[in-house]
Amino acid sequence: MKKERVEAFTDAIVAIIMTIMVLEMKVPKAGTLTALLDERSYFFAYLISFFLIATTWYNHHYLFTYATWISKRAFWANCVWLFMMSLAPVATGWISEFPSSRTTAYFYLLVYILWGMAFRVLMVILIQDNPKKKERLGRMAGPKRSWLELSLLLVALVVTYFVPILCLVILGLNSVVWIINTPKGSDRILS
Numbered sequence: 001m002k003k004e005r006v007e008a009f010t011d012a013i014v015a016i017i018m019t020i021m022v023l024e025m026k027v028p029k030a031g032t033l034t035a036l037l038d039e040r041s042y043f044f045a046y047l048i049s050f051f052l053i054a055t056t057w058y059n060h061h062y063l064f065t066y067a068t069w070i071s072k073r074a075f076w077a078n079c080v081w082l083f084m085m086s087l088a089p090v091a092t093g094w095i096s097e098f099p100s101s102r103t104t105a106y107f108y109l110l111v112y113i114l115w116g117m118a119f120r121v122l123m124v125i126l127i128q129d130n131p132k133k134k135e136r137l138g139r140m141a142g143p144k145r146s147w148l149e150l151s152l153l154l155v156a157l158v159v160t161y162f163v164p165i166l167c168l169v170i171l172g173l174n175s176v177v178w179i180i181n182t183p184k185g186s187d188r189i190l191s
Helices: 003-023 033-037 040-066 072-086 088-097 102-129 131-141 143-162 166-180
Strands: none
Touching: 003 040, 003 072, 003 088, 040 072, 040 088, 040 102, 040 131, 040 166, 072 088, 072 102, 088 102, 102 131, 102 143, 102 166, 143 166
């Protein structure tokens, strides 16, 4: 399969997901700062979700730049990853509506974990399908980042039980880890 088709499809889905999330943001009911602050819960959840999506999209671009062949397995792994990401608007809206609920926080966390696992599976398949690019593709799954990410997720699982809204903060930190630890030169690659 031509990777350009998969990339175009992915870009469209990601754009739609981000658009849905911003459209879910409610306009304040009055022209006061208090009315604006009443929407802070959704804005905070949206902020974290937006950057989680933007970060994984950036890393997806890196992977697809170096992959020369997109197999049927890679296509379907990409679709599963997009499906998990498509649950982000629901998880974002739900946790913002009930920020003190363990259920909503654990649902948000579950969506993120499944989404992250789907991305890892996609990475592994792309590495297997493109053995000549293994070194470059493998840079995305560095051990330092993997251990830090796993540690943050384990902390989130525990902390969420006591202070549910902190799962957003921890996942925000996870996004920062991915932003900081992108492969060297990833901003200089040409398609």
